[in-house]
Amino acid sequence: MATEVIREEQHYEERPHRRLVGLLARLLDLAFGLLYTLLVIRFLLVFFAARPGAGFYQLIYGATEPFYRPFEGLFATSSFNGWRLEWPLLVALVVYALVHGAIRGVLSLLGR
Numbered sequence: 001m002a003t004e005v006i007r008e009e010q011h012y013e014e015r016p017h018r019r020l021v022g023l024l025a026r027l028l029d030l031a032f033g034l035l036y037t038l039l040v041i042r043f044l045l046v047f048f049a050a051r052p053g054a055g056f057y058q059l060i061y062g063a064t065e066p067f068y069r070p071f072e073g074l075f076a077t078s079s080f081n082g083w084r085l086e087w088p089l090l091v092a093l094v095v096y097a098l099v100h101g102a103i104r105g106v107l108s109l110l111g112r
Contacts, residue, residue: 017110021107021110022111028100036097039092042061042064043086045060047083047086068092070092074091075088
């Protein structure tokens with residue numbers, strides 16, 4: 001019974017902007033999750049030396065190019081026994097994760 005009263009009081013104290021901030025946070029997570037997925041797929045395609053003429057390769061390449069371009073040429077691509085390690089893609093993933101975390105931090109402050 002006492003917990004029901006506390007829950008009702010918390011419900012009335014809930015700020016209306018929390019719902020909007022929660023929605024924005026979920027949309028942000030979705031967008032960054034999609035970006036991470038596409039960048040990892042591009043990394044794997046390059047790592048396993050996929051054929052650049054393939055349609056899927058071109059689709060992923062085209063979708064990720066605007067996000068990869070700021071990091072292009074930052075470091076040299078390494079090759080080991082036919083495997084290619086594209087370091088700028090890894091740096092891009094780390095930077096975008098940091099940006100994602102920073103924006104989530106700001107949203108959590110706004111949700112208070």
